[in-house]
Amino acid sequence: MDLTDCYIKVRKRTEKICSHLQIEDYVVQPVVDVSPPKWHIGHTTWFFETFILKPYFTAYQEYDPDYNYVFNSYYETVGNRIIRTDRGNLSRPTVSDIYRYREYVDEAMAKFLCHEPSAEVRELLILGLNHEQQHQELLYTDIKYILGHNPLFPAYDKSYISPKVAQSDAGFIKLNEGVYEIGFEGEGFSFDNELNRHKVYLNSFGISPNLVTNAEYLEFINADGYHDFRHWHAEGWDWVKINQIAAPLYWHLINDEWYQYTFHGLEQLKLNDPVCHISYFEAYAYAAWKGLRLPTEFEWEAAALQFAWGKSWEWTESSYLPYPGFAKAAGAIGEYNGKFMVNQKVLRGASEVTSPGHSRITYRNFFQTHLRWQFTGIRLAK
Structure with missing residues (x-):
């Protein structure tokens, strides 16, 4: 699978994880360690914009300068950011705004990847894909915390299949x-x-x-x-x-x-x-x-x-x-x-x-x- 295919596959999986959510689920931050799902959607997009498109794609126009402040997680080198506990206070940008941002960056990445990137950029891209996979796991854990602390205990996905784990009869x-x-x-x-x-x-x-x-x-x-x-x-x-x-x-x-x-x-x-x-x-x-x-x-x-x-x-x-x-x-x-x-x-x-x-x-x-x-x-x- 080439880099473009890998990029598309990883990005679509993130959206698939979120496809079971209602709009209201995207904005909740019950504790400091849990980020709102919409923040994950924006942050993983910001990673590719910040570390690949802005420095390496000469034709690229930054989507919104304010998004660096909103979606930077902990990178002091990149500039100021909102404190982690305030991620749930961001009613704006809206969920639809963030998905438009995601689409904008994905279209730019598709154009950028029409040409084989340098070894340095390729390494950054692979890091970005693995970074998004980390956030896919965090999305699941954060969504579970959000819904699991709703007093009605709503289901996330009734079709979700938890893997079976084989147990061994052997001792230590x-x-x-x-x-x-x-x-x-x-x-x-x-x-x-x-x-x-x-x-x-x-x-x-x-x-x-x-x-x-x-x-x-x-x-x-x-x-x-x-x-x-x-x-x-x-x-x-x-x-x-x-x-x-x-x-x-x-x-x-x-x-x-x-x-x-x-x-x-x-x-x-x-x-x-x-x-x-x-x-x-x-x-x-x-x-x-x-x-x-x-x-x-x-x-x-x-x-x-x-x-x-x-x-x-x-x-x-x-x-x-x-x-x-x-x-x-x-x-x-x-x-x-x-x-x-x-x-x-x-x-x-x-x-x-x-x-x-x-x-x-x-x-x-x-x-x-x-x-x-x-x-x-x-x-x-x-």
Whole structure:
């Protein structure tokens, strides 16, 4: 598939994700971490306009100078921007305005891609496509949060099919102590935080071939795990008490029965599904209650070839830090990953809403320890 076809395919998928929304759904921002869907539509368009069309397409006329302020996410190099908490206050530009903006940029990109771009621009374009795929996953997670916090629990898409995850009867997979190679190597795209490939020494360890299920996590709840400080980090224990956390996000106890908000609406909890929407604090506490632990990201990667991707991103015990020799790129693109390498934990794997072809064994996602609106789950190690 050539670059033009790739571009069209990725852009259409974003619009397909939003096709199940009502106009009112596009503008909601219930919490700081959730962006309104219309902002995602605009921001992913702004990325191509800002980093490809404006600097490299001489015939291009900027759509609206104000949009740089509206749709810049965190790129200090590119200029001022609205603060993140104010994205939901933007009644203007309207949803139709933003779709017209998207169409305008797509038409310009089609003209631009009539000629083979330079290697530098090609690299930027591929980064932009992967950036939009990241926002496709965020669109799903943000839409779920928006609708899942509507008191009527409306369905997003009744035809949505959640993938089934095969469970293994095998016990913990044992890996021997030794030196393992970690990080991306070879052809194809990777983010800069997956580089450089390097060696790590690992002690022998065991890792579960299965994700923790809802039924297994329910045992932790029934054992009063949310009320026993012994299982929790001090910061996690404070988080539980201050926020009165008693179950995973989207779980609801109704007439002594557990229900869960899904893309179909409110449904009875499916006990055999992997537990999802868990914070790092909860993942750690569950593992401690079991007398086990979370794997490090290096253990996870060393073992990953021995089992299929899980349904959820999986918390690891590793802090999000640069690999040896990591260097930020020059300019705004250098702000993509490196500036966030503090106070976050690494997630490994993929999610049921990860875009097709976007995940890799070396992919490193990262979030703060209290966040759980992403599709996050638990794999145990010992």
